[in-house]
Amino acid sequence: MNDATRKQLESYLDKCESELDRVMNFWLTNSHDDEHGGFFVCLGRDGKVYDETKYCWLQGRQVWSYCKLYNNIPKYHTEEILNIAKRGGEFLMKYVKNPENYKCFFAVTRTGEPIKIQRTIFSECFYMIAMAELARATGDAKYKTEAIAMMDHLQHWVMVDDTTLGRPRLSGSPPVNTLAAAMIFIILVEELAWDDAELRTKYAPLEEWSLKQTMQHIQRNGEVVLEVVSTEGNELSGSQGRVMNPGHAIETGWFLLQFAKKRNRPELRDIAISQFMVKPFLTGWDKEDGGIFYFLDADGLSPTQLEWNMKLWWPHNEALIAFLMAYRDTREQQYLDYFQQVWDYTMKHFVDPDHGGWYGYLSKQGVVSQDFKGGPWKGFFHVPRCLFMCIEMLKEILK
Template sequence: MRPTQAVGSTGSRSPCRSCDLTLPLQCGNDVTQPSAMVALGKLRRERVLLAEYEAQVKGERVLQAWFTAETLECPLLTLRYHLKEVEEGAQALLLGASLASTACSRPPSLPPLYSAWVACCSLRQPWLWGSFSCLSRNGKLYDELKYLLPLGKQVGMYCRLYRTVERFRRAELLGAAKPGGEFLIRFARVEPPAKKCAFSVTKDGTPVKVQRTLFSESYYTLAMNERWRVTEETRYQNEAVEMLDRIVYWVRVDSSELSWTRFSRTHKAEDLAVPTMLLHLVDQLQEEDEEMSKKYAELEDWGVQRILKHLQAIEAGRYLLQDAQREGDTQLRDQVIDKFLLLPFHSGWDAEHGGFYSFRDVDNWVPHRVEWSARLWWPHCEVMVAFLMGYSETGDPALLKIFIQVSEYSFRQFRDLVYREWYGYLIEDGRVGLSIKGGLYKGCYYNPQCMAMCEQILGALLQRTEDSK
């Protein structure tokens, strides 16, 4: 459903003379204002539209929407709506969206639509605590294995929403994270006390598959740190620190436990994902923790320098932007925006069909990966966060324009308007390639993280606009 058009609006789609953004309603901008502030200032002048929309979208129906609700033309408008206007009826927006992608405990306030996402989880049976992630389009379970990447992400995200977003400070959300965290502690490691974690386990925790990567361990670390932050139980923080220290040992000292084979006579290559993941974990553990900031300061510098050796990657750019912001390093900020945001955007965006290619060859040859032309949900989430963060740091309206462009594509193509939540995998022309809502990698992480971070950044921008009056 679309919101009713505001009274007096012509409905034309002419570009605003000031901000050069094509919007569904006339801006009424004062062209003497900075163009980026005009785009945000417009949001405050759409009270009639917001009032009508609020009358149309009530209670449980808001739970079924992302931060754009049903208005595809102007994501900022609906972000503004959810940021400032939604009250009691929309308090579970992100919770509903996140629960829709994982089988987890169902809070009593969720609508019947989410009854398909219930977990096989019982506090009286610890071996059933871990959530399933392999869910079909309408939420039916199609694989009873438990995959530890989405499980670690889910536990961490529930805790983070609980502690950082006031409207999600709900006992049922924290309660849904507890059994997952305990399952990870008890069953994630293949041969305790060794730290190597499984990739997948049976429903009762028996290891099935182990990968030669460090990502199960990385999201185990994230989950444990978030559990510590909401419970203040030191055993969780001990688990997080011990696991991160072991990951660092594997990466920088001895990787034999991961079964990585190093060939001394071949060219030296380094996976961008490894330093990016380490920088993400350092950022997680350092948050408002002076002791951890000192402990991992050198590792943070190491990760930044390793990432800067690579050509481009928007996800890595987001973490570098956070580092530049924390350090007040404007030179690094500008370098990251040029090299890790704008360059990959212009080379990776499909001008014909829209959306990002999964892989592009730097010399424009066909990539080796057969899924190179697919559209994946998580890079689009990362792009939205990165460009909005870049705009917040620089005030460059070009970055805001790209944020809107990517948002329009993402909410138009990835959202399932029938069963809700997001598809994860599209083919090149934007049609659905896989209709599943959860799998080995897709779970409750990138979508709610993107929504929450965009809401936070926009809130700060809008407050900055108010303060500047």
């Protein structure tokens, strides 16, 4: 490593650490419901609560994020943060999970009354990782028991029978393989079982299922990653079958790259980088205005999603993780160049230097579209995960 590269990496590290402090302070200051438990997630630019609805994906994600930081960064290893995380976990157990069928609500009132439930698995996924990391933070076995029980239900729903999710079987809409449901178990098994060899063995079939399902999304001789394919791994007809989500593909890439390294599966490394990171990034980058498009059509047609050309925060977070990880594992300069390209855009457009926290939604031209810092789909998760992982990787590279 030459001196210029070292100085560049040290600058990234300093900025990541200071930005994580700012983001952490924004959410610690504004999001806690000390009266009823859980977290306010609908926060305006200045942190004021504009809606007391508690979206349960984000409740679970915030518990996980606090615990991950508590467990890994000394400055955040405090009783304050641990107690906040525990209160969030107890809110999840008391109000979000239905003990009769382990389905979790998508949204509840401030006091925990159910508002909405989805017929998907993602509230449950984030409930599971919250419990797994809370168990490590507290040493309390009840949280690990909760995590395992939820993972068992998730495994049943995706590998055996999903009828209890409540989705009707309609003859014109056969089952499909979505990238979201396929790739997430690569990281879920890692989150639950990385420090437990018995659990890793138990969920190895789920991990392999997830890998197989994920690989089916590489289509057209490896040129594209499609968001939805048939359960046999074939391209679907119509606009649904042509949808590409570059950020989602890139996120899948770093899941796979991390898996390849930890499980000694070198055959997956090149696939992770070339198929899931580089090609979607080069296709998804807006060469006119910069930033990563949200959706694209594999045939170059106009996507049907109205927000297709917006620039959202989380694909950029995932790209920062992915390309820094690719650079760490290969030391190839092009991946550091891609990282810098995304970094420059992200720091310029998403960071709010005045109030802290990050914006989530930009127009094609990079203008802030919605100035809130938290909403039904954006909470305390992608930004702190990105900054934390970049800090850890930068320290590793600089060693």
